[in-house]
Amino acid sequence: MDKMPAWADAVLVPLISILLAAAISALVILAIGENPVEAFRIMVKEALSTSRGIGYTLYYATNFIFTGLAVAVAFHARMFNIGGEGQAMMGGLGVALVCLYVPWPHWTLALFGAAAISALFGAAWAYIPAYLQAKRGSHIVITTIMFNFIAFSLLNYILVNVLRPQGSMDPATAKFPEATFLPTFQSMFSTADTVMFRNAPANVTFFVALAACVAVYFLIWRTRLGYEIRAFGHSETGAKYAGISPVKITIVSMLISGGLAGMMALNTTMGEAERLVLNATEGAGFIGIAVALMGRSHPVGILLAALLFGFMYQGGSELAFWTNIPQQLIIVIQALVILFTGALDNMVRMPLEKLFLSIRKGDA
Amino acid sequence: MDIDTIVQVLDSSIRLSTPLLLACLAGLFSERAGIFDIGLEGKMLISAFFSAAITFTTGNVWIGLLAGIAASLALSLIHGLASITFRGNQLISGVALNFLASGLTVLIAQSWFKQGGRTPTIPEEQRFQEITLPFADALRDVPLLGPIYSDLISGNSALAYIAFLMVPITWFVLFRTRFGLRLRAVGEAPDAVDTAGVSVIGLRYAAVMICGVLCGIAGAYLATSLQAGFVKEMTAGRGYIALAALIFAKWRPWYALMACLLFGFLQAVALRFQNIDLGGVVIPVQMMEALPYILTVVILAGFVGKAIPPRAGGEPYVKER
Numbered sequence: 168m169d170k171m172p173a174w175a176d177a178v179l180v181p182l183i184s185i186l187l188a189a190a191i192s193a194l195v196i197l198a199i200g201e202n203p204v205e206a207f208r209i210m211v212k213e214a215l216s217t218s219r220g221i222g223y224t225l226y227y228a229t230n231f232i233f234t235g236l237a238v239a240v241a242f243h244a245r246m247f248n249i250g251g252e253g254q255a256m257m258g259g260l261g262v263a264l265v266c267l268y269v270p271w272p273h274w275t276l277a278l279f280g281a282a283a284i285s286a287l288f289g290a291a292w293a294y295i296p297a298y299l300q301a302k303r304g305s306h307i308v309i310t311t312i313m314f315n316f317i318a319f320s321l322l323n324y325i326l327v328n329v330l331r332p333q334g335s336m337d338p339a340t341a342k343f344p345e346a347t348f349l350p351t352f353q354s355m356f357s358t359a360d361t362v363m364f365r366n367a368p369a370n371v372t373f374f375v376a377l378a379a380c381v382a383v384y385f386l387i388w389r390t391r392l393g394y395e396i397r398a399f400g401h402s403e404t405g406a407k408y409a410g411i412s413p414v415k416i417t418i419v420s421m422l423i424s425g426g427l428a429g430m431m432a433l434n435t436t437m438g439e440a441e442r443l444v445l446n447a448t449e450g451a452g453f454i455g456i457a458v459a460l461m462g463r464s465h466p467v468g469i470l471l472a473a474l475l476f477g478f479m480y481q482g483g484s485e486l487a488f489w490t491n492i493p494q495q496l497i498i499v500i501q502a503l504v505i506l507f508t509g510a511l512d513n514m515v516r517m518p519l520e521k522l523f524l525s526i527r528k529g530d531a
Numbered sequence: 532m533d534i535d536t537i538v539q540v541l542d543s544s545i546r547l548s549t550p551l552l553l554a555c556l557a558g559l560f561s562e563r564a565g566i567f568d569i570g571l572e573g574k575m576l577i578s579a580f581f582s583a584a585i586t587f588t589t590g591n592v593w594i595g596l597l598a599g600i601a602a603s604l605a606l607s608l609i610h611g612l613a614s615i616t617f618r619g620n621q622l623i624s625g626v627a628l629n630f631l632a633s634g635l636t637v638l639i640a641q642s643w644f645k646q647g648g649r650t651p652t653i654p655e656e657q658r659f660q661e662i663t664l665p666f667a668d669a670l671r672d673v674p675l676l677g678p679i680y681s682d683l684i685s686g687n688s689a690l691a692y693i694a695f696l697m698v699p700i701t702w703f704v705l706f707r708t709r710f711g712l713r714l715r716a717v718g719e720a721p722d723a724v725d726t727a728g729v730s731v732i733g734l735r736y737a738a739v740m741i742c743g744v745l746c747g748i749a750g751a752y753l754a755t756s757l758q759a760g761f762v763k764e765m766t767a768g769r770g771y772i773a774l775a776a777l778i779f780a781k782w783r784p785w786y787a788l789m790a791c792l793l794f795g796f797l798q799a800v801a802l803r804f805q806n807i808d809l810g811g812v813v814i815p816v817q818m819m820e821a822l823p824y825i826l827t828v829v830i831l832a833g834f835v836g837k838a839i840p841p842r843a844g845g846e847p848y849v850k851e852r
Contacts, residue, residue: 195635199642247622295828305831306840308622309778312569312771313824313831320821328815456626493641493648498634502627510613510624517617 171516171523181461181468181508183515188503195499201492209489210482220481222352222367227451228477229369229434232376234455235473236383237289237428239464243387244420245400250296250311251428252452253318254289258429259436260322261288263330263443266343266436277347281437282375282430289429290422292318297421301414307421315452326445339444349438370438379427380466386423396420428452457501460509476501538678540799545683546757547802548795549691550575550749550766554773555780555787556694556701557745563705563782564738565718565843566614569625570606571746572770573632578603578750580636583650583761584643590657592755596690599754600747606632607743615735618847629770637763650754650761659688659756688756690748695788697745702784714738718841721848731848746770772798775827782841794823 171179193203214220234251241248248254261284271277296310326338335341349371352364387393399406399416407413435447454476461475462468483497507515554571561568578599586595606628613624637648644650667685671677705711716724717734725731753769754761776794780786800807801819808814 195638199638247620249622249626299828299832303831303833305828305833308569309774310828310831313775313828316768316771316824317821317828320817320824324815324817327817453626453630456623460623491642493637495634495637495641495648498630499638500634502630502634505623505630506609506613506627510619510621510627511617512619513617514612514619 171520175519175523177463180512180515180519181463183519184507184512185461185504187515188500188507191503192496192500196492196496199492201490206486206490206492209486210478213485213489214478214481218356218363219365219367220485222364222369223481224474224477225352225369225373226367226434226439226477227480228473229373229376229438230431230451231454231458231473231476232380232470233427233431233434234451235458235462235469236379236455236466237424237426237431237452238455238459239462239466239469240383240387240396240420240427241424242459242464243393243400244396244416245403246300246417246421246424247308248293248311248421248424248428249308249456250293250314250425250452251431251455252448252450253311253315254292254425254428255431255435255448255452256318256322257292258285258289259432259443259447260325261285261429262432262436263340263343266347267330267340271344271346274347274349278349278371278375278433278437281347281433285429285432286426287429289432290426292429293421293425294418297418297425300421301417323445326443330443337444340442343437343441347437348441349433351438368439370434372434372438375430375433377470379430380470383427384466392419428455454501456509457504461504534675534678538682540803541796542682542686543802544792544796544799545687545691546795547798548791549687549694550752550757550769551773551776551795552788552791553690553694553697553745553749553752554770555776555791556697556784557742557749558774558777559701559780559782559784559787560705560714560738560745561742562777562844563718563841564714564735565721565841565846565848566610566735566739566742567621567625567845568610568739568742569622569774570610570628570632570770571742571773572766572768573625573629574603574606574743574746575750575753575770576629576636576764576766577606577632578747579754579765580640580650580750580761582747582751583653583754584640586657586755587650587653587760592653592657592659595755596748596751599751600744603747603750604740604743607739607746611736611739614847615732615739618849621845621847633764636761640761640763648763653755653759655759658759659690659752661686662689662692688752690752690756693748694752698784698788701787705784710737715841717848718843721843721846725848725850731850735848749773772823775823778827778840779823779830781830781839797822 196203196206214224237251238248262281265280265284296307296314299305299310300307330340331338332341352367352369356363395411395416399411403413431451436443458469458472458476461472479497479500484494486492487494554575558568558571581602582595582599585598586592610624610628613619614621640648640650664685667681671681705715713724713729714734717731721731753765772794776787776790779790797819801816805816
């Protein structure tokens with residue numbers, strides 16, 4: 168018999184975890200002498216009450232959907248891909264190369280081309296840790312951490328020594344040609360009279376991210392490969408008996424994971440900066456961990472969690488502007504979410520299970 | 532390249548190896564007991580902040596050191612709760628604690644000192660002083676050995692000597708004491724330890740706490756000895772390099788010393804020379820920065836001797852019923 172009804176497992180446990188994280192964050196704000204209620208009000212106002220704020224929220228959410236899905240696909244195969252950051256950096260490199268050196272006639276074609284290459288570069292960067300895990304037994308967590316640092320050094324080298332335009336000081340590529348500029352929400356949704364999403368960076372990539380959610384849903388729950396990934400994640404020995412190759416599943420799920428992380432670069436590099444900068448990923452690869460944990464590795468949950476984190480990022484950066492609360496508050500909240508939904512899951516779950524058991528006993 | 536440059540680079544290697552060594556030995560205790568710890572970075576960072584902040588406010592660097600250790604222990608305790616008591620995922624807990632330290636340090640620093648997330652500079656006389664060993668000045672002019680003794684071995688801070696002394700101590704504790712044997716056993720076969728009537732949970736908490744103390748010293752070294760105060764993200768990935776060194780050393784103390792000296796040397800070289808010209812082939816500075824990570828991946832891949840982690844590493848222990 169299940170200890171808890173399914174709804175409690177899927178909704179109640181994460182909800183309580185988030186409330187705990189929120190409560191501690193509020194205490195942190197109190198402790199540094201600020202008003203948490205006022206802080207929340209500013210966050211809502213700046214991130215949700217104007218179309219511009221929403222445009223920023225959705226822009227950040229787009230990044231987190233990709234990286235959240237990336238972590239989730241690996242989670243389904245019971246692997247922890249901390250390498251989203253490095254994979255996204257490499258995805259950005261791919262995007263920069265095709266945008267700079269291929270004469271695209273129209274942005275739609277450029278988007279398809281860049282999506283393919285960013286996924287390819289991200290997947291390639293995930294391939295080596297995946298191969299080492301599958302064939303040599305190296306721990307994927309450690310290798311992906313190492314690959315984040317290696318990616319940073321590699322990208323730094325390429326930007327400074329190869330792709331930086333002559334005479335420029337900052338480690339970044341030249342501006343992409345105009346034909347590769349993606350339509351922003353402002354250009355898509357503004358009418359002749361009213362400008363919507365003014366200067367917000369949200370762009371068409373958001374819909375690519377939504378499509379990725381649908382695609383991951385079908386992959387994991389509606390295809391043979393997805394079944395194999397879940398079976399492998401559930402029990403490696405069981406999967407082996409069923410004739411599922413651990414090597415294949417390890418590598419394939421990490422390739423998909425890396426590809427998704429790489430596609431995040433579409434949003435930051437092609438959609439927003441329109442050139443590749445060194446810190447384009449801005450830690451979004453790591454936020455993917457919080458998003459995937461909070462969304463319980465389900466695309467719907469990931470979408471909601473990504474929107475919440477998008478809201479927190481936009482609200483948090485405005486908070487630094489309006490109050491004395493530094494932007495790092497978001498990192499603290501992110502840490503608490505990861506801690507409660509990921510590591511201290513049992514702390515919430517055990518008392519709840521007892522509660523439900525005692526309720527059932529009362530019924531019987 | 533003259534002897535002075537070489538001594539300078541080696542001296543800076545020792546300075547840069549010290550925090551790596553402390554963090555690496557910290558990880559060694561934890562992982563030998565079966566608790567993976569990728570939160571070394573966060574523990575160092577939070578200790579760096581509190582040691583700098585308390586040293587600055589009290590003017591006593593030793594109190595600062597204790598404050599740093601206490602802060603680091605607090606994170607260790609959370610890690611222990613998550614990974615031992617509540618049997619959560621140790622890796623996720625480590626990731627969370629790294630972020631927690633990264634965010635909290637800046638948040639507290641900003642509200643405390645209002646200097647954009649850093650502490651004020653600690654005056655020179657309040658920091659850990661360089662200790663001059665006996666005869667260091669007298670022997671300076673002896674060729675070759677003179678500079679090595681007076682510049683490399685002498686003239687480091689107390690914490691650096693503690694760090695290097697920790698290597699034989701760690702070796703002795705782990706391989707020559709009953710506690711060490713049990714600690715290693717708990718990382719390999721916790722059920723056997725349990726059967727013998729020794730508390731798995733107690734041993735693991737002890738290991739995690741030792742790890743906290745050593746990370747605390749490492750953080751204090753960074754903020755009150757190597758540098759004069761805390762700046763945002765000042766650990767700069769050292770916790771991960773220490774983790775890399777731990778794997779490179781295959782979880783053994785003396786090898787950890789070698790690995791940390793090597794990685795410290797790489798950092799010193801990257802700091803001193805930007806691009807290295809080896810007779811036509813230029814090694815870019817980014818290559819030097821990435822080398823510890825690349826070497827670790829190579830070792831992990833098992834092409835050059837296999838790195839086998841403690842068998843029960845990462846697995847929460849569930850008592851049989």
